[in-house]
Amino acid sequence: MMTDISPAQTITLAKIRHIEELERLDSSITFVERIGQLIHQIQAERGASCLYLASSGKRFSQARADIVVQNQQIETDFRQALQQYLDRHALTDAKQLTLISWILLGLDQLKNLRHQITLLKISFADCIESYNRFIQSLISLIFEITDSSVNSKVSTSLLTLYNLVQAKEFAGQERAVGSYLFGSGSMQSEHQQKLLELITQQNRHFELFSQFGAQELQQAWAVLQSSRLQQQHEHLRHQLTVAKDQQTLNTSASDTWFALCSERLSEIWLIQCQLVQSMHRMLAELSAHAKKDLAQTKQYLDAMTQSADPNHPLDSSFFNLSIPVESALQFQANEARHTAPVTSIMQLLQQQSQQIAEMEVTLADTKKALSERKVIERAKGLLMRKFDIDEMEAYKQLRSTAMTQNRKIVDIAENILAQTHFSRD
Structure with missing residues (x-):
C-alpha cells in the first residue's frame, strides 16, 4: 500500500540525513587520524634508514630495526581502520579506492624495500624516493577525503590538516637529506639544492596551515617557531645551506641534526594531534546541535499538525507571491534567520535552505583552495613530462614564473593548462 509523502516527512528526513552525514564524517576523521599515525611512523623509519645507509650500515642498525617492528603493528592497525572506513562508507568513490589500492600495494612491498636497505643494496637517493612515494600516496588519500567532505567546517579543518601533514612530510625529507649529508661528511650540491627546495615547500604549506587553522593552532605554531629548538635547528640548517660543494661536514653533527629534526617533527605531530582532537570535538558539537535541531523541528511539525484547521488543510503559502522564495530555492545565503518559533512549513523550509546556503558559502572557499591545488x-x-624534470623542479619553474610576472602560481598553472589544451585543439 502506497503512502503519500509529505513535506513534513522529507524535512525530517533531511535532518536525519544530516546527522548521519556528520557521523560518517567523524569516522572519516578517525581514519585520517590513522593515516597520519602511519605517515609519522614511516617518516621515522625513513630517517633511521637514511642514517643507516649514510654510515654504510655501521650506525642506527638496532634503532632502525626497533622502528620497523613497531611499524609492522601500525600497518596492521591501519589495515583494520581501512576496513572499518570502507564498511562505514559503502559509496567510497573510484578515486579513493584507486589510491587505497596503491597504498595497499606499497604496504605489501615494504618488506622487500626494508630487506634491500638492510643488505645495503639500495642507494640513498632511491631509498628516500621510495619512502617518499609511499608517504605521498597516503597524503593524497587525505586530500581526496578532504575533497569529498560536504561540511564546510570539517572541510576547512581537513584542509588545514592536509597542509600541516604535507609540510611535516617536507620537514621529514629535510631531516633525511640533512642526516645523509652530515653522515657522509661531505656537502654535495645536488642534495643541497634538494634541501633548499624542501625548505621552500614546507614553508609554503605551513603558511597555508596558518591561513586555514584556528587561532589555538596558530598560537601553538607560533610557540614552536620561537622556541630554542627552532633556533638550534635553524643554526644547523644554515650550515647545510651555505656550505660549498664538496666542503667537509662535521659527521658528529649528524646525531644532533637527527635529534633536533626528530624533536621538531614530534612537536609538529603534537599540533597535528591537537588539530585532530579539535575536529572530533567540533563534530560532536555539530552532531549535538543537529540532533537538537531535529527534535525542535519535530516539535514544530507536531504543533502545526495539532493547530491545523481540518476545513482548510492545505498551506497555500508556496503560491503566495508576496513571500519571496527564489533565494531559498537557489540556496543563496541572504535570508534573515528566524528567531521566533516557526509556525509554518514555509518558514521551516526557508530556515533549512538558509542553513544549507551558509554551509555552501564557506565550503566554496575551501573547495576553491582544493581546486587550485589540483x-x-x-x-x-x-x-615534468614535457621537460623530463622532477616535481620539485616543476614547482620551482612555476614559482619563478609567477614571481617574474608578479602573478599567483595558480594563474600561471591555469595558463599552462590552457595553452596545452589550445595546442591540442
Missing part, C-alpha cells in the same frame, strides 16, 4: 598539480605534471 590545477597546480596538473600543471606540474605537464612540465
